[in-house]
Amino acid sequence: MLRIRVMLIANNSGELGFTGHKIRASILKTINEKNPDLAALLHDPQEKWLLSPYSIKPLKPARIRREKVEYYPLKLRIKRGKSYDFEITLLPKEISTEVLEILTETSTLEIGDIEFTVSYLEAQKVNIEDETEAKTITIQFQTPTYFKSRERPENVLLPLPELFIASAAKIWNTYIEQTYDIKELAEKAKRKTKITAHKLKTVRPIQISKKRVIIGFVGKVTYEILDKELAKTFGKLAKLAEITNIGGGRTAGFGVIRILKTKP
Numbered sequence: 001m002l003r004i005r006v007m008l009i010a011n012n013s014g015e016l017g018f019t020g021h022k023i024r025a026s027i028l029k030t031i032n033e034k035n036p037d038l039a040a041l042l043h044d045p046q047e048k049w050l051l052s053p054y055s056i057k058p059l060k061p062a063r064i065r066r067e068k069v070e071y072y073p074l075k076l077r078i079k080r081g082k083s084y085d086f087e088i089t090l091l092p093k094e095i096s097t098e099v100l101e102i103l104t105e106t107s108t109l110e111i112g113d114i115e116f117t118v119s120y121l122e123a124q125k126v127n128i129e130d131e132t133e134a135k136t137i138t139i140q141f142q143t144p145t146y147f148k149s150r151e152r153p154e155n156v157l158l159p160l161p162e163l164f165i166a167s168a169a170k171i172w173n174t175y176i177e178q179t180y181d182i183k184e185l186a187e188k189a190k191r192k193t194k195i196t197a198h199k200l201k202t203v204r205p206i207q208i209s210k211k212r213v214i215i216g217f218v219g220k221v222t223y224e225i226l227d228k229e230l231a232k233t234f235g236k237l238a239k240l241a242e243i244t245n246i247g248g249g250r251t252a253g254f255g256v257i258r259i260l261k262t263k264p
Contacts (some may be wrong), residue, residue, distance in 0.1 A: 001125065001243060002096040002125055003123070003126050004100060004123050005085055005122040005123075006109075007062060007083065007119040008083065009081065009084075010080050010081065010114060011114075012113075014113060015075060016076045016078060016111065016112045017052070018058065018073075019058045019073050019186050019253065021208040021209075022112045023088075023111055023253065026110055029058075030103070037093065038099070049092070049248075053092050054088055054090050054095075055091075055250040056086065056245075058253040059086045061082065063083070063165060071142050072142055072256065077115065077233075078114050083119065091171070100123055115202075120233055128239050132232070132236075132262070133227065133232045133235065134238070134263070135225055136224050136237030137235060137262045138197075138227070139159070139223070139238060139259055140259075141255070142256045142257060142258055143255065145247050145257070146215070146216045146217070146247055147159075147164070148247070149163060157217045158217070161190065161195070161234075165186060165237055168237035168241045168244075169182050169186075172237060191227060192226045192230050196224045197220075197222040198222065200219035202216070203216060216249075216254055238259055239259065242257055242259055
């Protein structure tokens with residue numbers, strides 16, 4: 001996996017709403033100008049990978065370190081001449097080099113109606129560390145998050161442990177190695193995981209296109225895992241989700257999380 005931090009300087013002032021989907025549109029437009037086939041693959045990955053091969057962490061002021069971010073703003077005031085950054089993480093190696101080359105050659109990006117000069121990029125390979133047992137884990141959902149379930153008619157606006165672990169396991173199976181029986185793992189998480197604390201809220205609807213509105217939740221939740229082997233798996237997949245985002249809309253900046261603390 002390759003994480004690219006894109007450093008920007010604003011060329012004009014203004015206000016942006018939630019930026020994740022706007023960054024996605026800007027990146028796909030930029031890639032399409034250089035490699036239409038790659039842009040089409042990123043836009044519709046279903047035939048090749050089934051799951052989106054990248055994720056985005058939204059725009060923020062560059063002076064604020066990402067580990068210090070509590071929640072990403074749904075409204076962001078942009079000031080001309082100030083520095084900002086966002087991140088894109090590419091999961092399959094086969095697209096990482098070309099996307100990095102295209103972004104390296106890009107001088108400006110338009111996010112919403114604001115133009116930014118690309119100052120520089122920072123690229124870093126990221127890996128998941130060895131399994132560590134986490135009997136208790138507290139997670140902060142930093143951008144609006146939602147989950148999909150075949151058992152429910154609408155998006156799920158709660159971080160149910162079975163949906164959280166199934167979402168991360170699908171990413172693991174697709175881009176790292178075919179390890180997990182998703183149905184079996186989700187059932188085990190449902191039986192062997194408790195939510196012991198939470199502070200969650202839904203946010204106002206986010207219009208990401210003329211016909212599509214997304215509602216998600218943000219906040220904190222603490223899981224207690226009652227099975228030793230599941231505790232190792234849950235901890236490892238939560239670390240993956242920190243890199244890749246979780247749930248639906250990962251490529252539009254939804255489902256950004258941070259592990260606040262773990263207890264072995």
